[in-house]
Amino acid sequence: MADASGQRESGSQRSGRVPSAVDVLAEEWLDVMLEHEPEWHVSLGRPGRDGEYADLSPSGHEAYADAARAMRRRLDHVEPRDDVDVVTHAELVRVLDLHVEEHDAGTWRSDLNVIASPVQNVRDVFDLMPRDDVDGWSGVATRLANMPGALAGYTESLRSGIRAGDTPARRQVVEVVDQARRQAEAGAFFDELADAAASASVPASLQADLRRGADGARAAYAELATFLADELAPAARERDACGRDRYALASRGFLGAAVDLEETYDWGLEELDRMVREQEAVAQQVLPGASVAEAVAHLESSPEHRLVGTDALQAWMQETSDRAVEELGRTHFDVPDIMRSLECRIAPTQEGGIYYTPPSDDFARPGRMWWSVPEGVTEFDTWRELTTVYHEGVPGHHLQCGYAVWNAAELNAWRRGALWTSGHGEGWALYAERLMADLGYLDSPADRLGMLDGQRMRAARVVLDLGVHLELPRPDGDGPWTAEHAFAFMAEHVNMNAPFVRFEVNRYLGWPGQAPSYKVGQRIWEQVRDAWVREHGPDLKEFHRRALSLGSVGLDTLRATLVGGCATSERDLRLRIHR
Incomplete structure (x- = not known):
């Protein structure tokens, strides 16, 4: 409830509407999610089942789908009480139906890609695990010990895909083999994790558990890499295209909406052309007479917009974010006090990319913006990345996710923390980028060129993603899309180095429907x-x-x-x- 200052109380003290029967079912579904995907405890900042993993085996997936079917049947007998319930009921029906449909389509048995599959998720959960005390480190040790079992279940599911003739594309398997091998290397992430415990005053017995866990985790990733290379790769499909049926299902899942795929492809072509023309006009403001590439080269050679070192990068991120929170909170948005803390951090991984993790339900863990800096990269262009800070922070993901967490007076815990739709979330973040330009925060031609650089990339990948997976006619009229054409097309429309282009295109090829969302x-x-x-x-x-x-x-x-x-x-x- 609102206090005299207009701000709501935090965490479990926030209250509002009396929970309805629909809220109760939504909360029960959240409990089911926590049962079948214990990693959600970490994401939501909830205690319980420290160190456990989801059952990634075929039987685990079937049990989860059975639970969704059961909850769906119960929903048919519950009527919404008010406007909040109408939305909750409709969204719960959508999510449960989608869960069952994806399971029945067998997506779980070919779930492997370069960015967001169990290969990455099993490791990435450690980034959010607390390590402030012995209990936190004990949870880390437990999770390390459980990792071999989780990866073994995952391997069993991929083997079932081999038997069913439903496998990921070979290109994805080859790339992920390298990722798994890097996790298995001595001195890499798991060894660094165990070493960090030694400097954190952790008892010797727990340090020993962490060391054994790190060794087991590296061995599990080595075993996974061997399976991927020796068994899955030879059976993997040659075509990168996932096909219309699976694409339509994925697109609907990422958007929470059904769209006309051909119309969207045509719109993507038009939007890309508009972005190119707008960027070319701004390039003239950066350097009269210059092309986009020449304007970019001019900015990259100028020290005016350059940061050197990750310490400088982190400080700039934090300063930029703090300023946006303070100014927008006075003028264009309601930003409750409890949401005004946003931590900017350098990520422990070196995979590239910037991402956001939301606050825990009680805000004890604040929202965080992470920058995963590739190895060897020491210089950063603020003109290129300013809009990304707005995308991940305020008014982007932090305002969006933090507001939902804060709104406990109306939203049950499932809607606050466990209901995520990529098209809503990432669409809002791009909307926020454009909004900041409209509000005058990107009036500098350099900063505006950076914003357009990102918008152009997002438009290009609408075209590329739909084109490749549906094997549509290429814009040049020279036959259907192929992966080889996709790499050249993306290189034409982004001002990034070859490794970045390669990773991005491989991401689209292995995660159909996500990038266009x-x-x-x-x-x-x-x-x-x-x-x-x-x-x-x-x-x-x-x-x-x-x-x-x-x-x-x-x-x-x-x-x-x-x-x-x-x-x-x-x-x-x-x-x-x-x-």
């Missing part, structure tokens, strides 16, 4: 905003408050809820979603 999500966010403004007027602060108070929902639900007012029953909402 950013730009397509932005498109839908802007469509919803424009429709809302036509109906309610130009008060964007109010639009943002209402939209963010929903938490992360499917984009069809976002549109149906905000455009034309809130539905009064699930039937009305569904009619709006499907009209």
Whole structure:
């Protein structure tokens, strides 16, 4: 509830509506998620089942799907009580149906890619695990000990895919073999983790457990790499394209909306052309008479926008983020005090990329922005990355995710912390980038060129992702898309080095539908905003408050809820979603 200052209390002290029958089922589903995916305890900052992993075997996946089917049947007998329930019920139905549909399609038995599959997730959970005391380190030791079993179950699922003739593309397998081998190297992440315990005043017996766990984890990744290279790679499919049926399912999952794939491809081509023309115009402002490449080279050679060393990078990230929080919190957004803390950190990995992790449910662990700096990279261009800080921080993911966590007065724990839709989340973050340009934060031609560089890349990957996986006609008219053409196409539209281009394209090839969800999500966010403004007027602060108070929902639900007012029953909402 609001106090005299207008701010709500934090954590479990926040209260609001009396939980409904729909809320109870949503909370029960969260409990099911925590049972079948114990890693959610870490993500949500909840105590319990420290160090356990999901059962990644075929039987584990089947048990999880059975639980989703059971919950779905129970939902059919519960009616929404109010507008909050309408959204919760519709989203729970969507998520449960999608879970079962994906399971029945067998996506779990070919779940391997270069960025977001169990190969990475099993390790990445350590980044959020607390290590402030003996209990925290004990949880790390337990998880290390459990890792071989988790990877063994995962291997069993991939073997079932081999038997069913449903395997990932060989290109993904080859890349992931290298990733697994790096995790297995002596002196790499797991050994560094055990070494860190030695300098953290951890008891000798626990240090010994951590050392044994690190050795076991490295051995488990070595065994996984051998399986991938010797068994999965020879059986992997040659084609990078996943095909229309699996793509349509993936796209619907990432967007929370069904879109016309061919129309989206055509729109992507138009949007890319618009981004190129806008970027070319801004390049002239950076350096009269210059092409985009020449303007970029000019900026890269100038020390004015350069940071040297990761310490300088981290300090710049934090300063930029703090300033955005303070200024936007006074003018364009409601930013509760408890959300104003956003930590900017250098990630312990060296895979490249910048990402955000949300606060724990009680805000004891604040939202964090992480920069995974590749090995050997020591210089950074602020003009290129300023918009990324806004994307990951405020008004991007931190405002979006933090607001949902804070809004415990209306949102149950499932909606606050465990309901995530990429098109909603990443679409909002791109929407936030453009908003910052509209608000004058990117008026410098250099900074605007950096923002357009990112927007152009996101438009290009809409075209590339749909083109490759659906094997659509290429823009040059010279036959259908192939992976080889994709690498050349991406290199043309980003100002990044060859290793970055290679990683990015491999990401799209192995994770169909995810990359377009950013730009397509932005498109839908802007469509919803424009429709809302036509109906309610130009008060964007109010639009943002209402939209963010929903938490992360499917984009069809976002549109149906905000455009034309809130539905009064699930039937009305569904009619709006499907009209």
